[in-house]
Amino acid sequence: MGYSFTAPDKNWAREPIERTEILWIIIAGSWCLFMFVWMIAWHWIGNQNMNTEAYKTFTDVYAKKTEEFTKQYTVRQDASDPSLPVVAPPPGSDVYIAGSIFQWRPVLELQKGKSYRLHISSLDYVHGFSLQPENINFQAYPGYEQVITVTPNKAGTYGIVCNDYCGLGHHTMLGRIYVKE
Numbered sequence: 001m002g003y004s005f006t007a008p009d010k011n012w013a014r015e016p017i018e019r020t021e022i023l024w025i026i027i028a029g030s031w032c033l034f035m036f037v038w039m040i041a042w043h044w045i046g047n048q049n050m051n052t053e054a055y056k057t058f059t060d061v062y063a064k065k066t067e068e069f070t071k072q073y074t075v076r077q078d079a080s081d082p083s084l085p086v087v088a089p090p091p092g093s094d095v096y097i098a099g100s101i102f103q104w105r106p107v108l109e110l111q112k113g114k115s116y117r118l119h120i121s122s123l124d125y126v127h128g129f130s131l132q133p134e135n136i137n138f139q140a141y142p143g144y145e146q147v148i149t150v151t152p153n154k155a156g157t158y159g160i161v162c163n164d165y166c167g168l169g170h171h172t173m174l175g176r177i178y179v180k181e
């Protein structure tokens, strides 16, 4: 008893594509394109993507600016962490916050309904700036300064959770923003 062996077709790669497969490639491709267009459009439509300005900087330059800003407008030390200054800048001003292992510094105190130019950067690694409970997210990169024009519309205490793994103390990296009526 023997067995039969059929050699694979040498031109298997040149086989015509199945029609349903072509259909799926077209559907998937169109969906990718559709989502890509919306990725950009959401910067202007709805609240999904926030527009930011970004500038190159140096970590020591940004650290110095944040320090000077903090010195100028500190009103008290934070009640829950006395090592952190609470800074209350005037409406319309440039506000600086710096992420570093493992803190967001300083604590900010803003006024409801007033606009500020919020600068975000990191002094060492990549950190996540996730404003809770609003779920507004940015990444803070060392060497890059992002500027967002913010107008807080609800009074309360907001947390800044680092949601980019940055080291052993990552889970302890919490910042705070107070919004006053």
Ligand code: CUA
Residues within 6 Å of the ligand: 099, 100, 101, 102, 126, 127, 128, 162, 163, 164, 165, 166, 167, 170, 171, 173
């Ligand atoms: Cu900073 Cu995780």
